[in-house]
Amino acid sequence: MVDMDELNKRFDIHNIANNKLAEIEKYKCHIYCCHSTGCKSSGSDDLIALIKQILEENSLSEEARVVATGCMGLCAQGPLIRVEINGKKDVLFKRLDANTTKTIMEKYVLPALKSEGEMVVADELKPYVLSLDLPFFTKQEKVVLKNAGSIDPEDIAEYMAHGGYLALEKALKTMTPQQVVEEIKKSGLRGRGGGGFSTGMKWELAAKVPTVDEKFIICNGDEGDPGAYMDRSILEGDPHAVIEGMMIAAYAIGATAGWFYVRAEYPLAVERLQKAIQACKRNRLLGNNIMGTNFSFNVDIRLGAGAFVCGEETALIHSIEGARGTPRPRPPYPTNKGLWEKPSCVNNVETLANISKILLKGADWFASFGTETSKGTKVFALTGQVEHSGLIEVPMGTTINEIVNEIGGGVPEGKKLKAVQSGGPSGGVIPAQHMNMPVCYEELKKIGSIMGSGGLIVIDDSSDMVALAKFYLDFTVDESCGKCAPCRIGGKQMLMLLDKINRGRGKKKDLELLKKIADAMKKASLCGLGQTAPNPVLSTLRFYEDEYTNKLLDGKVKE
Amino acid sequence: MDNDACLGCQTGDKWRRKRGSLIMALHEIQGVKGYVGWQDAMDLAKTMNIPLARVYEVLTFYNFFKLVAPGKAVISVCTGTACFLKGNDKVLERFKSELGIKEGESTPDGLFHLQVVRCVGCCGLAPVCVVNGRTYGRMTPEQVPVILNEWREAFKEEA
Ligand SMILES: Cc1cc2nc3c(=O)[nH]c(=O)nc-3n(C[C@H](O)[C@H](O)[C@H](O)COP(=O)(O)O)c2cc1C
Ligand code: SF4
Ligand code: FES
Numbered sequence: 180m181v182d183m184d185e186l187n188k189r190f191d192i193h194n195i196a197n198n199k200l201a202e203i204e205k206y207k208c209h210i211y212c213c214h215s216t217g218c219k220s221s222g223s224d225d226l227i228a229l230i231k232q233i234l235e236e237n238s239l240s241e242e243a244r245v246v247a248t249g250c251m252g253l254c255a256q257g258p259l260i261r262v263e264i265n266g267k268k269d270v271l272f273k274r275l276d277a278n279t280t281k282t283i284m285e286k287y288v289l290p291a292l293k294s295e296g297e298m299v300v301a302d303e304l305k306p307y308v309l310s311l312d313l314p315f316f317t318k319q320e321k322v323v324l325k326n327a328g329s330i331d332p333e334d335i336a337e338y339m340a341h342g343g344y345l346a347l348e349k350a351l352k353t354m355t356p357q358q359v360v361e362e363i364k365k366s367g368l369r370g371r372g373g374g375g376f377s378t379g380m381k382w383e384l385a386a387k388v389p390t391v392d393e394k395f396i397i398c399n400g401d402e403g404d405p406g407a408y409m410d411r412s413i414l415e416g417d418p419h420a421v422i423e424g425m426m427i428a429a430y431a432i433g434a435t436a437g438w439f440y441v442r443a444e445y446p447l448a449v450e451r452l453q454k455a456i457q458a459c460k461r462n463r464l465l466g467n468n469i470m471g472t473n474f475s476f477n478v479d480i481r482l483g484a485g486a487f488v489c490g491e492e493t494a495l496i497h498s499i500e501g502a503r504g505t506p507r508p509r510p511p512y513p514t515n516k517g518l519w520e521k522p523s524c525v526n527n528v529e530t531l532a533n534i535s536k537i538l539l540k541g542a543d544w545f546a547s548f549g550t551e552t553s554k555g556t557k558v559f560a561l562t563g564q565v566e567h568s569g570l571i572e573v574p575m576g577t578t579i580n581e582i583v584n585e586i587g588g589g590v591p592e593g594k595k596l597k598a599v600q601s602g603g604p605s606g607g608v609i610p611a612q613h614m615n616m617p618v619c620y621e622e623l624k625k626i627g628s629i630m631g632s633g634g635l636i637v638i639d640d641s642s643d644m645v646a647l648a649k650f651y652l653d654f655t656v657d658e659s660c661g662k663c664a665p666c667r668i669g670g671k672q673m674l675m676l677l678d679k680i681n682r683g684r685g686k687k688k689d690l691e692l693l694k695k696i697a698d699a700m701k702k703a704s705l706c707g708l709g710q711t712a713p714n715p716v717l718s719t720l721r722f723y724e725d726e727y728t729n730k731l732l733d734g735k736v737k738e
Numbered sequence: 739m740d741n742d743a744c745l746g747c748q749t750g751d752k753w754r755r756k757r758g759s760l761i762m763a764l765h766e767i768q769g770v771k772g773y774v775g776w777q778d779a780m781d782l783a784k785t786m787n788i789p790l791a792r793v794y795e796v797l798t799f800y801n802f803f804k805l806v807a808p809g810k811a812v813i814s815v816c817t818g819t820a821c822f823l824k825g826n827d828k829v830l831e832r833f834k835s836e837l838g839i840k841e842g843e844s845t846p847d848g849l850f851h852l853q854v855v856r857c858v859g860c861c862g863l864a865p866v867c868v869v870n871g872r873t874y875g876r877m878t879p880e881q882v883p884v885i886l887n888e889w890r891e892a893f894k895e896e897a
Binding site for chain 2: 216217219220221253254255257402404405406407408411412438442443444445446448479481482483484485486487498499500501502503504518519560562563564568569570600603634636638642650651654658660
């Protein structure tokens, strides 16, 4: 006979967490190696094997452990390795290769394990040290990215040791679905996928629709914005956080099954998610009667296939159904009629990754970050002409100046900041003179851009804004699904005009026409893609009309 | 029909009882063969009981799917925003001139296929290109011939 106590213990998350914690505590030294797409491509796999080998050769496998983690945020400096030794300050090493890693082991880790007190980094290693006192690290506020970079995303026990699945337990055992919805509503969390709709309200709407036979929760991991990788890093670095968020959402709205829709361009994210789902199944966190309650739930993964428009929720639903990813008019909203006509709630990866933290620490704690109307933190992919290009997380309301000049370390090569672009192909620019603008949904909208999903592109004074606008429009025209005329035809015409202007053949009336078509597209397009496609053009026209007129045949050249 | 040799049938068999599986099945076929050919599409349609026209509707809508065999090494040059700003157009030009083909084409010897993609999520390493799943960051045009040679050598060793 199976011993029930024994079984319960084996699947008890507290028990698993405690065992793991005890195991971790045995080690004096923890070597965290970034094992995300970025650092893997710079060779982190080999370094991990090398470190393990050196530890073994020196019979130190009992004293030191190697943790292959998710993204540490500074892919440009990769491969990154952080060495944590009890009683000593953490040291982060950058741009490593096999030789340097060997030297780190011989000249830093091995002696440090034998010595008491602080350990000085040898001179020859100094060029490879990345100071953890940099504003890039100290100015961030990690809520969603807390685990990424410090746990092994492929080890469910480690996630539990860091409080994983406690929020799910709290929800299932001590809260009603309505209470969960209320808590999320109270937190002020808004969708991180671009729209910024209140997550609690969306859940409330979804919960109200009766579950006849099925109801779905869908995680949007399409991350279409080219130049952004927040969702990839979250899925790669902390997949269980997204799964846990989805399970809590399912409980709150009464969903019977969940779907992850992930870009096919993210194979590692898909692999980590798959492994995490399997680990959940093995630990009875997915399936029937989860944690001994009446809650039963299962999830599955579906892949995208390289169509930006599939990030739009109705197109995404068509894509899962195995059809072309074309959007349809809303209403009906997916919460009423979604996947296979069943009520469905679509949430972004980062949105779901916030949920467990809110339930554990409380709505008030969450709402203590951010501004009046934009609560919590936001993950941004800071790229372009900036010293420290990387993945960052800051409280909503942090200014552009703090993000670019402090955290990002400013514009390199003695150039000056010209603008920051947010919202990708649906967004616009924030010129340098608005540097003190706090980043939140309302302010960004006021200036003619949007929060979007979190891409922040730093542009220096050598950049051509007309070319940038054309780049984005090129993208949206390419990605238009062609279903409605304003987007299909309007986009092409705008692009032709822009091209003409860019080649120095445009006239004043072309600028007028450009604005007119943009206006029509915004008003008459069926989905968000067409409605927002003119934004990069309109926004650059608003602040840099000079650059357009300077290119016109009949334009005045200003000095 | 001989089921063992029929990739379309096997894949269809595996997926037909699952919901929302057409795109997954197509991914699987492309994963094995590098593209989804006419015969495989036919077999899949038959096994999954989906009209062939529907299969092609999907195949042609999504950029990811290829209808004809690409070269042995698929080179994807990222044209996402971060890579655009860091000058990946020059890297793309170099690939084109070194290989003598345009994007979307394969070399006559069947070794290389050149394509552009919109962001592979390694923007921190921009400019980026990917060859058969291997990511190359901080690209320069000068690296292009080096990478091509690396792959040519690898294929020679295989042969
Ligand atoms: C053209 C287009 C592309 C979109 N791409 C994404 C995307 O890549 N990821 C995402 O989460 N939401 C995307 N959205 C927004 C989704 O339609 C949807 O609002 C979102 O997934 C809802 O989740 P949230 O409320 O958690 O933000 C896109 C919308 C449009 C119109
Ligand atoms: S706006 Fe563009 S992408 Fe959206 S439905 Fe119309 S044609 Fe398709
Ligand atoms: S823009 Fe090239 S990897 Fe993202």
